[in-house]
Amino acid sequence: ISFYLYTQLSTSLSTNSSKYFIPHSENTKHPNQISKYEKKYSDKSYYRKNQGGSTFNSNSLIEKLRPVEVGPGGSNKLDEELFELGLVNNKIEQSIKDEGYKTHAYNVLISNKLGYNRTIPDTRNALCKNVTYVKDLPSASIIICFYNEHNNTLLRTIHSILNRTPKNLLHEIILVNDHSDLEHLHEQIRDYLESHHINKVKLFKTEQREGLIRARIFGAERAKGQVLIFLDSHIEVNVGWIKPLLSRINEKKSNVVMPVIDIINPDTFGYSSSPLVRGGFNWGLHFKWENLPKGTLSAPEDFVKPIKSPTMAGGLFAINRAYFIDIGEYDAGMNIWGGENLEMSFRVWMCGGSLELIPCSRVGHIFRHRRPYGSPDGQDTMLYNSLRVANVWMDDYKDYFYNQNKHAKNVDFGDISSRIELRKELKCQDFDWYLRYVYPELILPSDDDARLKKKWSALEHDKFQPWHSRKRNYVDQFQIRLRNTSLCIQSAKDIKTKGGSLILRPCTAQKNQMWYRTDKNELVLAQLLCLQASNPNPILYKCHELGADQEWKHKDENNTPIYNLGAGMCLGVSKKKVNAVLEMKLCSDPDLSTWDLVS
Ligand code: LR7
Numbered sequence: 001i002s003f004y005l006y007t008q009l010s011t012s013l014s015t016n017s018s019k020y021f022i023p024h025s026e027n028t029k030h031p032n033q034i035s036k037y038e039k040k041y042s043d044k045s046y047y048r049k050n051q052g053g054s055t056f057n058s059n060s061l062i063e064k065l066r067p068v069e070v071g072p073g074g075s076n077k078l079d080e081e082l083f084e085l086g087l088v089n090n091k092i093e094q095s096i097k098d099e100g101y102k103t104h105a106y107n108v109l110i111s112n113k114l115g116y117n118r119t120i121p122d123t124r125n126a127l128c129k130n131v132t133y134v135k136d137l138p139s140a141s142i143i144i145c146f147y148n149e150h151n152n153t154l155l156r157t158i159h160s161i162l163n164r165t166p167k168n169l170l171h172e173i174i175l176v177n178d179h180s181d182l183e184h185l186h187e188q189i190r191d192y193l194e195s196h197h198i199n200k201v202k203l204f205k206t207e208q209r210e211g212l213i214r215a216r217i218f219g220a221e222r223a224k225g226q227v228l229i230f231l232d233s234h235i236e237v238n239v240g241w242i243k244p245l246l247s248r249i250n251e252k253k254s255n256v257v258m259p260v261i262d263i264i265n266p267d268t269f270g271y272s273s274s275p276l277v278r279g280g281f282n283w284g285l286h287f288k289w290e291n292l293p294k295g296t297l298s299a300p301e302d303f304v305k306p307i308k309s310p311t312m313a314g315g316l317f318a319i320n321r322a323y324f325i326d327i328g329e330y331d332a333g334m335n336i337w338g339g340e341n342l343e344m345s346f347r348v349w350m351c352g353g354s355l356e357l358i359p360c361s362r363v364g365h366i367f368r369h370r371r372p373y374g375s376p377d378g379q380d381t382m383l384y385n386s387l388r389v390a391n392v393w394m395d396d397y398k399d400y401f402y403n404q405n406k407h408a409k410n411v412d413f414g415d416i417s418s419r420i421e422l423r424k425e426l427k428c429q430d431f432d433w434y435l436r437y438v439y440p441e442l443i444l445p446s447d448d449d450a451r452l453k454k455k456w457s458a459l460e461h462d463k464f465q466p467w468h469s470r471k472r473n474y475v476d477q478f479q480i481r482l483r484n485t486s487l488c489i490q491s492a493k494d495i496k497t498k499g500g501s502l503i504l505r506p507c508t509a510q511k512n513q514m515w516y517r518t519d520k521n522e523l524v525l526a527q528l529l530c531l532q533a534s535n536p537n538p539i540l541y542k543c544h545e546l547g548a549d550q551e552w553k554h555k556d557e558n559n560t561p562i563y564n565l566g567a568g569m570c571l572g573v574s575k576k577k578v579n580a581v582l583e584m585k586l587c588s589d590p591d592l593s594t595w596d597l598v599s
């Protein structure tokens with residue numbers, strides 16, 4: 001009940017949109033860096049001034065729901081705001097957050113408090129602002145399918161589009177509810193759209209769970225705009241996002257184009273810029289990001305020009321509607337999730353089109369750490385769909401896929417005859433042509449080359465965000481001593497034990513009490529494992545470089561609470577004595593521990 005109330009509350013409070021000022025980043029450097037916005041997180045103090053009274057307070061909620069407005073030349077307060085929103089203030093909020101993680105795999109507590117309209121940093125290269133576009137661009141039907149999406153997050157997706165898309169270019173938004181089983185979701189969205197007279201959004205529901213591939217076909221069949229733009233249901237479009245896409249399609253009907261996918265952190269909702277990378281794949285038929293070929297970005301203009309990409313991630317792209325139909329829509333035999341992105345990529349290239357990344361168009365997407373749903377009958381749909389891709393499009397090269405998936409030999413993949421027919425009708429090139437002209441950089445594995453295979457599986461590890469991995473940079477070193485005691489935080493077991501808890505012990509200057517702070521605000525014990533928030537006790541864990549549960553803040557070196565960004569909670573102990581186990585506590589707890597950093 002509380003969750004429902006909370007959702008309703010934030011629904012009713014956040015509907016009045018306010019003026020926007022999008023702060024711009026002078027991003028002329030190579031974008032393969034953390035954005036300025038992300039940086040700011042690290043050198044400010046975010047402590048809640050008022051540590052007292054922690055009861056649920058709707059007034060302060062109203063404060064927080066207001067979109068942040070900053071004047072020209074002002075600083076972007078958004079990051080500070082997010083930090084505040086992340087605080088778990090009481091048990092009700094804790095249960096909203098826990099339930100949200102179970103159902104949606106991201107922090108719905110913050111999403112609820114954010115409201116539908118928020119400022120996000122303009123992550124485009126500065127040169128994008130000088131680009132001009134022709135007057136009569138085609139208008140778009142935006143197709144968004146959703147299955148059990150979090151209500152407020154979906155509505156923020158929609159509002160971001162309504163706020164940042166010129167009216168004449170937005171023909172309609174087609175929302176396809178893929179037969180979600182979350183109670184009330186459909187009615188909530190329907191009622192919201194009706195009561196706010198949002199007529200541009202047309203809501204449909206499939207008669208049964210179709211999966212995202214058939215749900216998109218279902219949406220496309222109902223669309224009337226000249227261009228189709230497919231988006232996921234947990235995104236926020238950025239300023240100026242649509243014209244660069246439409247313009248490129250306007251130049252050539254067979255250009256299929258993608259925005260740069262910025263990162264919305266699933267734990268903090270921080271919005272950060274993605275570098276320019278292109279899509280590739282490995283022989284397990286997993287999509288992966290890869291660096292651009294050397295020399296692609298050598299002049300400043302190269303940061304605004306379209307960049308050819310061998311594949312697409314799948315979720316966010318624009319295509320001429322007639323071309324979408326001509327080229328065979330999607331493979332309607334594919335189920336639920338997976339594989340359709342490579343299928344579309346191979347098909348577009350092999351059958352005469354091209355696939356491009358458009359750097360001046362940016363859309364943020366919530367990258368979850370896990371997918372919170374499966375397929376209704378438990379089928380491995382990624383494998384099933386990939387088998388269809390391999391057998392329709394890859395000719396003899398499909399053997400490489402089978403070699404990596406030995407058990408796939410006897411797995412059924414349904415009837416693919418109509419797709420093979422399509423390939424013939426469209427007189428498509430063969431896969432050899434694709435590898436040779438579109439993706440010559442792809443290395444072919446050979447059966448007896450164990451070294452290469454090792455490399456493939458290592459690459460697979462960072463298929464989502466390769467740009468996160470870099471060398472750790474230590475900026476500070478200290479022991480963490482409980483205020484007014486001579487007890488310090490140390491590992492309960494060996495310093496190398498993953499998952500090990502932390503306890504208080506008399507301060508010694510030994511390794512197992514020596515914490516190293518990195519420039520990403522991780523706390524690394526003896527330069528080995530990271531301090532990670534987890535419920536109810538923090539643990540030591542392998543550093544994952546994604547911030548959130550491994551990102552810690554304290555005001556300064558003395559007498560300060562230690563706050564975790566992902567958990568929205570603070571580091572504490574229940575008893576000030578030897579062997580007391582460290583816990584995650586509400587930051588508003590009147591008995592909250594404070595710490596001295598002793599170097
Ligand atoms: O049964 C379903 N029915 C649906 O309507 C399952 C999902 N969906 C919806 C869902 O609500 C969401 O809006 O389909 C959309 C995509 O599902 P996600 O968000 O769970 O998928 P993802 O973001 O993990 O996966 C990426 O790969 C998929 C392969 O099938 C799709 O192509 C997704 O669109 C794609 N997302 C992106 O490309 C965004 C960037 C992520 C990366 C890399």
Ligand code: MN
Pocket residue numbers: 232233234315365366
């Ligand atoms: Mn997604």
